[in-house]
Amino acid sequence: MDLLLQQLINGLFIGSVYGLFAVGYTLVFGVLDMLNLAHAAIFTLGGLIALWLVETAGVSLWLAFPMACVAAGLLGLLLNQVAFAPLRKRSDSQFSGLISSIAMAIIFEAAALGLFGARSVRFPVGTVPTHTWQIAGITITLLQVGIVCVAASLMVILTLFIGRTRTGKAIRAVGENERAATLLGINVNGIIAFTFFVSSALGGAAGILFGLYFNNLTPDMGRSIELKGLAVIILGGMGSIPGAILGGLAFGLSEVLTVAITGTSNLRDAVAFAVLFAILLIRPSGLLGRGKTREA
Amino acid sequence: MKLVGRALMGVVIGIFLLSAVATTAFSASFKMGFVFSMTGGAAVYGASQKEGASLAVDQINAAAGSGLKIIPIFEDDASVPQQGTNVFNKLINGNKVSIIIGPTLSNTAKITDPIAQKAGVPVLAISNTISGITEIGDYIFRDSLTENVVIPHTVKVAKEKLKLKKVAILYGNDDAMTKATYEVFKKVLKSSGIQILGEQTFAKGDRDFSPQLTQIKAQNPDAIICGALAEEASGIISQARQLGIPKTVRIIGGNGFNSPGLIKNAGAAAEGVIVGAAWNISSTAPLNVKFVNDYTKKYKHAPDQFAAQAFAGVHIAYQAAKASNGGSDRKALRDAMAKIKNLDTVLGRFSFTEGRDANHIGVVQEIRDGKFVVLGN
Numbered sequence: 001m002d003l004l005l006q007q008l009i010n011g012l013f014i015g016s017v018y019g020l021f022a023v024g025y026t027l028v029f030g031v032l033d034m035l036n037l038a039h040a041a042i043f044t045l046g047g048l049i050a051l052w053l054v055e056t057a058g059v060s061l062w063l064a065f066p067m068a069c070v071a072a073g074l075l076g077l078l079l080n081q082v083a084f085a086p087l088r089k090r091s092d093s094q095f096s097g098l099i100s101s102i103a104m105a106i107i108f109e110a111a112a113l114g115l116f117g118a119r120s121v122r123f124p125v126g127t128v129p130t131h132t133w134q135i136a137g138i139t140i141t142l143l144q145v146g147i148v149c150v151a152a153s154l155m156v157i158l159t160l161f162i163g164r165t166r167t168g169k170a171i172r173a174v175g176e177n178e179r180a181a182t183l184l185g186i187n188v189n190g191i192i193a194f195t196f197f198v199s200s201a202l203g204g205a206a207g208i209l210f211g212l213y214f215n216n217l218t219p220d221m222g223r224s225i226e227l228k229g230l231a232v233i234i235l236g237g238m239g240s241i242p243g244a245i246l247g248g249l250a251f252g253l254s255e256v257l258t259v260a261i262t263g264t265s266n267l268r269d270a271v272a273f274a275v276l277f278a279i280l281l282i283r284p285s286g287l288l289g290r291g292k293t294r295e296a
Numbered sequence: 297m298k299l300v301g302r303a304l305m306g307v308v309i310g311i312f313l314l315s316a317v318a319t320t321a322f323s324a325s326f327k328m329g330f331v332f333s334m335t336g337g338a339a340v341y342g343a344s345q346k347e348g349a350s351l352a353v354d355q356i357n358a359a360a361g362s363g364l365k366i367i368p369i370f371e372d373d374a375s376v377p378q379q380g381t382n383v384f385n386k387l388i389n390g391n392k393v394s395i396i397i398g399p400t401l402s403n404t405a406k407i408t409d410p411i412a413q414k415a416g417v418p419v420l421a422i423s424n425t426i427s428g429i430t431e432i433g434d435y436i437f438r439d440s441l442t443e444n445v446v447i448p449h450t451v452k453v454a455k456e457k458l459k460l461k462k463v464a465i466l467y468g469n470d471d472a473m474t475k476a477t478y479e480v481f482k483k484v485l486k487s488s489g490i491q492i493l494g495e496q497t498f499a500k501g502d503r504d505f506s507p508q509l510t511q512i513k514a515q516n517p518d519a520i521i522c523g524a525l526a527e528e529a530s531g532i533i534s535q536a537r538q539l540g541i542p543k544t545v546r547i548i549g550g551n552g553f554n555s556p557g558l559i560k561n562a563g564a565a566a567e568g569v570i571v572g573a574a575w576n577i578s579s580t581a582p583l584n585v586k587f588v589n590d591y592t593k594k595y596k597h598a599p600d601q602f603a604a605q606a607f608a609g610v611h612i613a614y615q616a617a618k619a620s621n622g623g624s625d626r627k628a629l630r631d632a633m634a635k636i637k638n639l640d641t642v643l644g645r646f647s648f649t650e651g652r653d654a655n656h657i658g659v660v661q662e663i664r665d666g667k668f669v670v671l672g673n
Contacts, residue, residue, distance in 0.1 A: 003514040007507060010507055122561055139538070255507075256506070263508070265499045266469070
């Protein structure tokens, strides 16, 4: 029983990082109907920038975390300006945007490689206070609690922001119909840029949490989460924020339980993607997807 | 004007020829090629090796007087077999070296050593530990202990000191080196009567080891046997302690653990980790004490196992060259290498086995206060 509970908790931690990553991913998709494949590169850079701030600039983590998120958000603005905005007026901008975001992902990764080198880098010892709790045979560290709290609160804030605020409503309006939103006096380009900022800041935050938890950052670490993030948002329903959170947790749990049951990590991705496949067969729009209503 | 120029040229050529004659006549020397990974992933090992080898060459040449001297030629294989192939060809055909020391990585050696074997140039490996290196041919030697020698010794000492009865195994099952480590461990554990509670595996690039470690924790082993390279090993060690596996459950690793980087990356969690090695800095043999002092004085930091093996490698090759009339005949040099027996080196009394592998006594170390110290030998 302890064993199962501990494994479920292991899954919860990694799942919340997946969820946070996927929330940013799905946000851009919900607004633009377009996949931003550079999201994983921004995830990587978020983690590396936080590391640089802590290690080289000597900033405390509490300050480095928001600073790196903002930096990731600014990279998102750059991404929008370079890869998406110039193509938006052309026909078939969805496909060309997808391709140009791959180019940006390569550029970002190369920049990370040039700036930080190919070797694994780590947060210095003592960046996060090490404290462990033993509750009923289960071990939890302060860092793990922190990760879940940060991820959960960012996701709650985002959900409230999208649902309740004026800007959030504008984001949804642009997602619903760009032309109608323009007629209603919404600054569509501004809203899209803002969405990229928020999405990338969340991606960066996920990168920092991922980096802190495993303490092993490389310029290509985004690749390990890129495909999973995509699977998570498909699983949850494309464009659905609660769906991305749910999908992230489901993905994290399925990974951990697969490894725990088979004793090897080789089948981990196979099972996770098989689950995705099965869900798509039963519910093609994903767990919490809205179906195809928007295209009407 | 033209005439003066010609005359000058003649004089220059004359001096050049004279000096060439002079060097061959009055002081014997032979060319020793070094292939180390100075850039790329294994650069950290290559840097140590070059320092160890340079120290040995400098000391030998300074002491040689009018005797046999070494002309060292250092090359960088950039941690990749392709570049290793290029520099092997250059050393063999261009520089015409008598012997090559290196390359740093086993992976590279598998590709480069057949080139030397075909050309009839002796190779002395100083850091390759996987099996199948000296089997490439009769010109290939090594002074680094293989996992087949180190691991049984590690298990024996660990069993004695820690009273091991039951262990759990965690290893990477998609890497030649970590898999080899696992196979040797498994064989030795079985023959020493230690029970294996369970086997878990991970894959290259994994960062999350908590599911496997959680299963291992529930099995309640006396120790965890781990086949991993330094990078993954750091993650495994840290996460094991984070999951509350007590420090009394030691983590025992293969040669992949022999890296100061492990201590740096895993920090306090690395305390108590056990690994077998060919050499330990604290050995009090006079030759080793002198080596550690000279090295530390010259480079302002302490040597590691890779530097010691490089230092010993130069001495072994030099002994063979002296025994083979100056080392310029590659075949004679090879035969002299094969005859090396009980040579006093910084690694201890050194001989080659029938299969041209290293034969000397290794040490089992543990990490204590952020350093590798001897647990037993």
